[in-house]
Amino acid sequence: MxxxxxxxxxxxxxxxxxxxxxxxxxxxxxxxxxxxxxxxxxxxxxxxxxxxxxxxxxxxxxxxxxxxxxxxxxxxxxxxxxxxxxxxxxxxxxxxxxxSDALASLMGGLRAIAVAGTHGKTTTTSMLAVALTELGLDPSYAIGGDLEGPGTNARHGQGDIFVAEADESDRSFQKYDPEVAIVLNVELDHHANYASMDEIYDSFETFVGKVVPGGTLVISADQAGAVELTSRLRDLSTLKIVTYGASPTADVRVHKITPRGLTSEVTVLLDGRYLTFTVSVPGSHYAHNAVAALAAGVALGIPAHNLASALGKYTGVKRRLQLKGEVNGVQVIDSYAHHPTEMTADLEAMRGAAADARLLVVFQPHLFSRTQELGTEMGQALALADASVVLDIYPAREDPIPGITSALIIDAARTAGADVTPVADKATVPEVIAGMAKQGDLVLTMGAGDVTDLGPQILARLSN
Structure with missing residues (x-):
């Protein structure tokens, strides 16, 4: 209870x-x-x-x-x-x-799974919430996005499991004492709070150190930052480490990922046996998120075959490659990606799901500090699209930084050979896209700001 x-x-x-x-x-x-x-x-x-x-x-x-x-x-x-x-x-x-203290207090007395990483936290937390609910375990959960099925980002359940997205951006994830911690990846981000990768590693190591005695760390065996973090962990006497990924050394090994349109079929090798299940979102990074969720559930004692079947019930999170609609043969999809690694993963996922379609992107950079540090890489990621519209920077909580504008991204994208159109007035984007889109195209609105509002507006304009 x-x-x-x-x-x-x-x-x-x-x-x-x-x-x-x-x-x-x-x-x-x-x-x-x-x-x-x-x-x-x-x-x-x-x-x-x-x-x-x-x-x-x-x-x-x-x-x-x-x-x-x-x-x-x-x-x-x-x-x-x-x-x-x-x-x-x-x-x-x-x-x-x-x-973070409020969330930590809500977890008190429950078996907590805390999902951390530079990317993929919301998706992985959501996958666990859906699967555990499907299995009748009635978990509580707190997620950074709304589930497509229940349509909510949080719920108080009557079960003894609490699944939480653990935010590293301000070090608040160090407040939690989970039974199972997941680390999906470790990269430099949140530049206003972290000056170097060493600071990032120290922060994640503190997070891992809060796992309760006898608890489990589920961590990627593929991603370089996660591998480095594993090598830095010092006191492992009370911690079980379970690695996952395509690496031959992974404890839960990704044997094969087979794209099937906007879904994937995933086969893993776990405890000497092969297990195949469906992930209802495209792209290898989402498949790996599902494998991390599988490993975490098994660490809590849930039978792997039951959990694998339940993971197939996950249908997505709003803003994570969410189909907003289709008009005149043009699909509009929304992506929360705002870091170059996320952008590349989502663009590659869409390429894999619809290889013959033209991919048009409406990208809104998020935060001046992130653009200052990663603008070049953002522009390079946009080269994966057939054409892109780039908006002004969404400031969120930040004040402007002199000299830092979307031009940094646009210049890098053009240097990488991308077709980029700068648009300062967001209200004109639907008209711009209507002039670009043709039957069979995919339009991806991308970013962590209010670019998500443009999806319905673009669909409405296309319908005219």
Missing amino acids: APGLPTAMDRPHFIGIGGAGMSGIAKILAQRGARVAGSDSRESATAESLRALGATVHIGHAAAHLADDSTCVVVSSAIRDDNPELVRAAELGVPVVHR
């Missing part, structure tokens, strides 16, 4: 309650009986889903939104010190809790 409310979390107020990570925690607390309130910058489907659970959601930020009897204020690293609700909390003496 899952535990009830953590101490001091019965009347929480969330600043930025509509965010992927924040909303998930708020939903679970509401389902556990807390009186949840919060604010966000704009209306959204997430805000409505929270209200449906009984939460009070204010639009805009104002000191008056914080109730005097709030027991805590939950914030993420994106909330600035001058936020009026945060200032009001200090005046009232209301404790401020980081979202």
Whole structure:
């Protein structure tokens, strides 16, 4: 039986309650009986889903939104010190809790699986949530994206398993004490918080060090950063390490991946026996995510053949190669990819799924700091498309960096031989794409910002 409310979390107020990570925690607390309130910058489907659970959601930020009897204020690293609700909390003496601490408290007393890595966390966490639910284990989960089936990013279950996406961006994943930790890959990202790969490795090593005694680390045997992390781990006396991947040395070895349109058939070698199952999203990187999920479930004692069958019920996460629609023979697909490795993986997956189609990309860079460090690699990734539209940088939580614009990506893409069109006004993109797209083409909206809003708009324009 899952535990009830953590101490001091019965009347929480969330600043930025509509965010992927924040909303998930708020939903679970509401389902556990807390009186949840919060604010966000704009209306959204997430805000409505929270209200449906009984939460009070204010639009805009104002000191008056914080109730005097709030027991805590939950914030993420994106909330600035001058936020009026945060200032009001200090005046009232209301404790401020980081979202990672709130999530850690929700996991207390449960068998936690924490999914970490530079890429693939949301997908792998989602695969586990779907499979464990399919098996009747009724897990709790907190994910950075909405599942296609249940349509939500979080749920309070009655079972004893909690599956959580573990965010390395601000080192918050170091707060968790999982029974099973997954590390999918380790690369340099989040440049505002990490100055070097050594800092990244140190952070992941701290995360792995929090696995409970007797617990398991599931880690890639293929990805260079993950292999390096494994070699750096020092105290292994209380930790079981299970590797997965195509490497001949992997404990769970990927024997074969067979593309079948927008799905894949995966065969693994586990404990001397071959096991084949279906992954309902295209691309080898998603297949490897599924194998990591399989290995983690087995580490919890779930029979491999049951879990493999249940993984086939996973149908995707919103924004992870999500088909938005088709008009006049043109398919529009949405991708959350914003790091060059993710961009390359998704573009290659689409090439493999529809080899004869032209691939048109609408790319919105995310964060000035990421563009400054990885803009050249982003441009090189876009060379995999037949043609691309590149928007201005989506700033999210950052202030502009002098001299850093989308031109850095555009120049690199053109140097790599890509056909790139810069578009400063996002509202004109549907018209631009309508002038480019032909029957049989795939249009991919790509990025972690509001580029996702363009999919329906492009479909509407194509229908005309």
